[in-house]
Amino acid sequence: MPSTEAPISINLKSAGGTGITLRGETAEQFADMIANGIHIIADAVKEVETAIKGASPVMSTQDIAASLGGSIINESPVTQSIGGRNCPHGRMTAIQGMGKDGKPYKGYFCPAPKGAFDKCKNQYVLVTSPDWNTFVPDSVK
Numbered sequence: 001m002p003s004t005e006a007p008i009s010i011n012l013k014s015a016g017g018t019g020i021t022l023r024g025e026t027a028e029q030f031a032d033m034i035a036n037g038i039h040i041i042a043d044a045v046k047e048v049e050t051a052i053k054g055a056s057p058v059m060s061t062q063d064i065a066a067s068l069g070g071s072i073i074n075e076s077p078v079t080q081s082i083g084g085r086n087c088p089h090g091r092m093t094a095i096q097g098m099g100k101d102g103k104p105y106k107g108y109f110c111p112a113p114k115g116a117f118d119k120c121k122n123q124y125v126l127v128t129s130p131d132w133n134t135f136v137p138d139s140v141k
């Protein structure tokens with residue numbers, strides 16, 4: 001069964017979770033889509049920023065969405081951690097182990113699924129850092 005999607009596409013997702021997909025049948029159509037899409041994206045970002053700046057700090061996410069003519073489909077609670085590190089996807093997992101080179105490592109890893117295009121970079125703790133000795137792992141590999 002042939003695909004109904006264009007053969008060339010790009011998926012963009014902001015840290016806030018807004019997803020945008022641009023598609024084209026040919027390289028020329030795709031290039032035009034990107035050139036035109038940039039203006040659409042920039043306008044949308046300006047609209048959201050204007051709405052947020054004018055919003056009262058006590059507005060709920062539902063209120064903000066309604067002021068933009070939308071609604072919340074899925075609202076996940078933000079993971080707060082005591083200690084450790086966070087990224088836009090939530091609490092990073094503290095892992096220590098032995099690398100392929102046989103050297104020990106300690107670091108914080110993004111909870112986004114493996115292969116996610118917006119997955120954050122690993123944050124390794126240096127052996128020379130004071131944090132090396134106080135590091136408490138969530139997992140040992």
